[in-house]
Amino acid sequence: MQTVFQKPSVLTDAPMHYCPGCTHGIVHRLVAQALEELGVEGKAVGVASVGCSVMCYDYFSCDMVQAPHGRAQAVATGLKRARPENVIFTYQGDGDLAAIGTAETVHAATRGENITVIFINNAIYGMTGGQMAPTSLPGQVTQTTPYGRDTNTAGYPVKVCELLSTLDGVALAQRVTVNNVKNVNIARKAIKKAFQNQIEGKGYSIIEVLSTCPTNWGLSPTEALKWLEENMIPYYPLGVYKDVEGGVKK
């Protein structure tokens, strides 16, 4: 018998603290697999955000830095400029990247920093208990919008891939999800490509992963995947929003 699927070596043996059915774990594994396949685990440095993924430094066996809230891409910029030979990635949620860290995100992208950004979009603030996030859908019930998100007062969700794809510094902007095996495989290829871009010096690559938050959505893990398919994918269409062949010219 041959082992056809096992835990990648870039993931540590620490059990993850995420809630049952949270897709953070799947994305952690995809990042670990990409680093392992590209053979860069020895020179990868990850930047963890604030949010549920704040403790992801315990789960990756590469070097990790914990950035202040929203500042992961500013920290990653410094790391990449000081040590251009290293592979730098950030792992951020929607509360971190699309709310408090919007300025850092937009400006890291306009500068075309040669980093890889993994963005988890679950349409809610997970760690703090399910408040409305910038990415919450119109009408979505959260702790702070008990009657559903009212677009008259709270406005509309931020579509990060569409927003960043208009910037000249971005080499790759792609939205994927992990709701079934097919989409996990697409996400795996996208994440690997984002790291490959950095190794080839092509510039800023962002992969937005539509994720679930079963606990704060108040659904079972399988119901949450269904909710994602029925509500999030129509609002946040999957696909490649920008892919510059040959990378960004500076």
Added chain:
Amino acid sequence: MARIIVDEKVCKGCGLCVHACPLKLIALCRDVLNPKGYHPARLMEPEKCVGCAACATMCPDTAITVEK
């Protein structure tokens, strides 16, 4: 002949593998509790497993190893 090995200490009983298995061979053991207090997933009909790794692909805790 293929099989899956579930790390029952790590499994959180979320059921995504149960949902993902195309042959519906996996179930959560309602009469077993792991140290975290969850009902772990188990392969109920080992002889029918084809080793497609769909369960392991969807497992958020990387608790499943697949052998073929």
